[in-house]
Amino acid sequence: MVFGIVPPYLLAHIADLEDDRFAAAKKGARRALQQSPPFRAARLTFSFDDADNLVMELADGPNRTISDAEQQEVLPGVVARSEGEEPTGDPSTDEAYDGLGATFALFSEVYQRNSIDGAGLPLDATVHYGELFDNAFWNGERMVFGDGDGEIFGRFTGSLSVIGHELAHGVTQYTAELEYAGQSGALNESISDVFGALVEQHSLDQSVDEASWLIGEGLFTDEVEGSALRSLQAPGTAYDDDVLGKDPQPAHFDDYVETEDDNGGVHINSGIPNRAFYLAAEALGGNAWERAGQIWYDTLSLPLEPTSDFAAFAAATVQAASARYGEESEEVEAVVAGWAGVGVTGATIDGRATA
Amino acid sequence: MAEPPPERQRWSIIVVRSGGFAGMRREWRANSDDDDRIDWTGLVEACPWNARSPRNAGADQFVWRISATGPPRQCTATLGDPALTGPWRELVLTVQSVHKQNRATPG
Numbered sequence: 239m240v241f242g243i244v245p246p247y248l249l250a251h252i253a254d255l256e257d258d259r260f261a262a263a264k265k266g267a268r269r270a271l272q273q274s275p276p277f278r279a280a281r282l283t284f285s286f287d288d289a290d291n292l293v294m295e296l297a298d299g300p301n302r303t304i305s306d307a308e309q310q311e312v313l314p315g316v317v318a319r320s321e322g323e324e325p326t327g328d329p330s331t332d333e334a335y336d337g338l339g340a341t342f343a344l345f346s347e348v349y350q351r352n353s354i355d356g357a358g359l360p361l362d363a364t365v366h367y368g369e370l371f372d373n374a375f376w377n378g379e380r381m382v383f384g385d386g387d388g389e390i391f392g393r394f395t396g397s398l399s400v401i402g403h404e405l406a407h408g409v410t411q412y413t414a415e416l417e418y419a420g421q422s423g424a425l426n427e428s429i430s431d432v433f434g435a436l437v438e439q440h441s442l443d444q445s446v447d448e449a450s451w452l453i454g455e456g457l458f459t460d461e462v463e464g465s466a467l468r469s470l471q472a473p474g475t476a477y478d479d480d481v482l483g484k485d486p487q488p489a490h491f492d493d494y495v496e497t498e499d500d501n502g503g504v505h506i507n508s509g510i511p512n513r514a515f516y517l518a519a520e521a522l523g524g525n526a527w528e529r530a531g532q533i534w535y536d537t538l539s540l541p542l543e544p545t546s547d548f549a550a551f552a553a554a555t556v557q558a559a560s561a562r563y564g565e566e567s568e569e570v571e572a573v574v575a576g577w578a579g580v581g582v583t584g585a586t587i588d589g590r591a592t593a
Numbered sequence: 594m595a596e597p598p599p600e601r602q603r604w605s606i607i608v609v610r611s612g613g614f615a616g617m618r619r620e621w622r623a624n625s626d627d628d629d630r631i632d633w634t635g636l637v638e639a640c641p642w643n644a645r646s647p648r649n650a651g652a653d654q655f656v657w658r659i660s661a662t663g664p665p666r667q668c669t670a671t672l673g674d675p676a677l678t679g680p681w682r683e684l685v686l687t688v689q690s691v692h693k694q695n696r697a698t699p700g
């Protein structure tokens with residue numbers, strides 16, 4: 239059971255406890271008190287162990303602030319809901335709040351990463367940005383969500399994968415720093431799609447087979463012929479509509495799109511690494527966030543160049559898989575096969591660890 | 594039907610919006626002839642075509658490519674969404690509204 243925010247005086251008390259039964263809580267409390275600013279946020283959980291002892295555990299918690307731009311294109315807007323506050327009744331505000339919580343939970347509980355920067359960075363978001371604004375973005379400091387035009391797009395907080403996608407851009411900014419153009423830009427996009435999909439799967443407790451692997455499901459209005467904006471499982475099949483045309487994502491490196499638009503097609507060519515991830519996850523089965531997701535997460539911390547191309551990133555994922563699971567592991571095999579399945583191969587991927 | 598004065602510059606303007614979370618490309622076009630009550634030369638000349646626009650920060654922001662052709666003049670610029678303010682915004686909103694009118698009343 240989660241009891242929300244722990245006041246600083248209680249933290250100080252927990253940090254001083256002499257009872258060994260509270261060792262984990264004591265450690266967590268000390269860590270929270272050492273943070274600067276002194277106290278941000280934590281989750282306190284109570285349970286009973288086999289001997290009927292009360293066990294308190296303190297874990298990292300999110301520090302969310304959702305602001306409302308009130309249809310202006312001015313940031314940050316007025317604060318609508320802060321950490322620990324009750325739902326406001328405004329769907330955009332509450333979806334952003336819950337979505338950031340679900341994304342924080344994936345990174346914290348599965349990958350032991352405390353927020354975007356790994357050090358409890360506050361999660362700031364703005365909703366109701368602009369008038370009929372058809373977009374969601376990360377501006378380097380906060381996540382921003384438009385309401386959509388109501389004809390093609392509904393509100394952008396309506397899909398958890400979109401919220402996870404935006405927060406993951408922050409994680410990439412603090413780790414791999416992939417430049418937002420060409421192949422490195424498509425990788426940056428793909429990483430956000432991967433973790434956006436994983437947030438949804440983790441939150442719904444869906445296995446590889448149960449998951450939709452869609453990004454932005456439910457964003458389109460009923461007028462549009464399409465289920466979502468992108469599919470990691472089958473890039474190029476998410477929508478096919480009279481007005482919007484067909485999902486332009488390639489699923490194979492042979493079909494890489496050269497274009498001046500969209501920083502070199504970063505939202506188009508991301509289909510290639512997206513499918514490589516899907517293939518690796520499918521080969522491993524079970525929950526995608528556990529092994530495939532762990533490998534992709536580990537890859538972000540490797541010394542990648544900002545301009546890394548698909549081949550360099552692929553080699554890094556193999557290195558990450560080897561380091562965690564061993565060179566001869568089925569995980570390495572699945573990752574190599576995933577990249578081979580989208581035509582990203584070469585001397586750099588041979589199944590051997592390079593570290 | 595009065596001929597436009599000879600010194601009047603005629604423009605053809607194309608606005609392309611790409612990127613954004615959805616990565617969908619949209620295009621709007623307008624010509625001076627579509628609406629000669631508009632001061633197209635004034636709109637075009639008000640824009641700082643030669644100023645370098647900063648790259649978009651972060652990710653998923655729209656990218657705007659604007660080109661104005663009025664022989665012998667040819668101007669192009671690529672802007673991030675936060676830079677689409679002042680005269681740029683004025684020009685883009687005008688092109689979008691003329692484009693929409695043209696589509697609403699097909700010749």
Ligand SMILES: [Zn+2]
Pocket residue numbers: 403407427430614652653
């Ligand atoms: Zn993105």
